[in-house]
Amino acid sequence: MPAPNFASRINQALTQRRKQGLDRKIRPVIGGNQSELEWNGRRFFNFSSNDYLGLAHDAELLKAWQQGLSVYGSGSGASPLVTGFSHAHNNLESALCDWLGFERAILFNSGFSANQALLFSLLEKGDCLLQDKVNHASLIEAGMLSPATMRRFKHNDTAHLSSMLNAEHATLVVTEGVFSMDGDCAPLAELQNTCIDKAWLAVDDAHGIGVLGEEGRGSCDAAQMTPDILVVTFGKAFGLSGAAILCNQNTGDYLTQFARHHVYSTAMPPSQAYALTHAIEMIRTQNWRREKLNELSATYEELLVDLPQYRQTQTPIKPFVMGGSSCTVNAADYLRQQGLWLTAIRPPTVAKNSARLRVTLTANHNKKQVKTLAAGLRQAIERQED
Numbered sequence: 147m148p149a150p151n152f153a154s155r156i157n158q159a160l161t162q163r164r165k166q167g168l169d170r171k172i173r174p175v176i177g178g179n180q181s182e183l184e185w186n187g188r189r190f191f192n193f194s195s196n197d198y199l200g201l202a203h204d205a206e207l208l209k210a211w212q213q214g215l216s217v218y219g220s221g222s223g224a225s226p227l228v229t230g231f232s233h234a235h236n237n238l239e240s241a242l243c244d245w246l247g248f249e250r251a252i253l254f255n256s257g258f259s260a261n262q263a264l265l266f267s268l269l270e271k272g273d274c275l276l277q278d279k280v281n282h283a284s285l286i287e288a289g290m291l292s293p294a295t296m297r298r299f300k301h302n303d304t305a306h307l308s309s310m311l312n313a314e315h316a317t318l319v320v321t322e323g324v325f326s327m328d329g330d331c332a333p334l335a336e337l338q339n340t341c342i343d344k345a346w347l348a349v350d351d352a353h354g355i356g357v358l359g360e361e362g363r364g365s366c367d368a369a370q371m372t373p374d375i376l377v378v379t380f381g382k383a384f385g386l387s388g389a390a391i392l393c394n395q396n397t398g399d400y401l402t403q404f405a406r407h408h409v410y411s412t413a414m415p416p417s418q419a420y421a422l423t424h425a426i427e428m429i430r431t432q433n434w435r436r437e438k439l440n441e442l443s444a445t446y447e448e449l450l451v452d453l454p455q456y457r458q459t460q461t462p463i464k465p466f467v468m469g470g471s472s473c474t475v476n477a478a479d480y481l482r483q484q485g486l487w488l489t490a491i492r493p494p495t496v497a498k499n500s501a502r503l504r505v506t507l508t509a510n511h512n513k514k515q516v517k518t519l520a521a522g523l524r525q526a527i528e529r530q531e532d
């Protein structure tokens with residue numbers, strides 16, 4: 147047997163990706179966190195960023211981060227249990243608990259690592275992990291690598307989940323609050339009822355926090371429920387990056403001891419924690435950002451509701467579902483020529499034959515931009531029909 151050859155394995159995988167029309171490109175852009183971006187000397191309306199509330203380039207938030215830098219310096223210098231945890235981190239955890247109504251908040255450098263840390267530290271062999279079929283890759287991958295037995299229930303189907311629950315195993319049910327590629331909401335109150343006395347419920351609200359609920363408290367607040375565990379990420383509505391797991395006191399103590407992505411990773415810069423605390427204040431008090439999103443959503447709906455590719459959502463994520471991968475990529479290329487920046491999302495990120503343009507609205511967009519987008523999407527469809 148020849149020795150395994152990484153170079154040929156890499157070549158084969160790349161060739162296959164290209165043949166399937168599924169290879170992805172990374173492009174350096176200027177202003178990817180603004181409503182207009184620049185690439186290759188051209189300007190585009192940006193409908194691809196997750197900066198839902200328009201905070202990533204907000205002067206007030208930039209100033210807060212700069213202030214944090216002048217007080218705390220740049221890097222945190224160590225992992226949290228060594229010397230990386232500062233008053234700025236402590237204040238951020240308290241602000242999160244106060245806002246979201248949990249006893250503890252544990253910080254992470256990304257949502258991906260928070261999800262991995264949660265599943266790896268909580269689950270043991272013999273446990274049962276039940277996940278919504280279309281949960282984010284970070285959750286599905288963590289579940290596959292965890293020692294628990296993972297099963298996936300049909301998307302948002304509480305009856306299917308119920309049929310999988312039994313009292314014999316310690317069971318964790320995991321769902322997103324708002325699904326990242328579909329923009330739809332999980333039936334959180336129903337899920338919670340289904341889990342009573344049978345399982346813990348964890349909600350990853352990466353796309354709902356800041357956007358939904360009173361003072362932007364997210365999907366759980368909108369559904370008037372509190373999960374056992376809530377994951378929030380800071381790379382979207384917060385306009386920054388990082389994440390936190392919210393939970394009760396004991397679970398927080400447990401994660402502080404055993405969540406390896408927390409224990410063995412350099413803490414986020416204290417200036418970032420300082421800026422994040424300021425972002426919470428902005429999210430809570432600047433309701434106009436959520437109102438603006440609702441207005442833009444209404445305009446988008448009014449202009450496109452008659453098209454079969456349109457999907458109604460209560461969130462700024464507006465999937466425009468085209469079906470085939472190559473027609474979706476063609477549409478994205480065409481729209482780019484028209485000055486509209488949209489990302490084609492294809493399998494394996496979404497199910498086969500459900501490739502889509504993932505439109506995201508932000509509080510920084512204006513109606514004129516949304517009208518231009520709607521006209522462009524219509525032309526892209528008409529062009530394909532000719």
Ligand SMILES: Cc1ncc(COP(=O)(O)O)c(C=O)c1O
Pocket residue numbers: 255256257258259261282284322326350352353379380381387388389
């Ligand atoms: C639902 C969900 N959870 C977690 C993550 C990962 O978060 P981060 O980008 O902070 O790693 C994402 C990222 O897009 C996401 O959509």
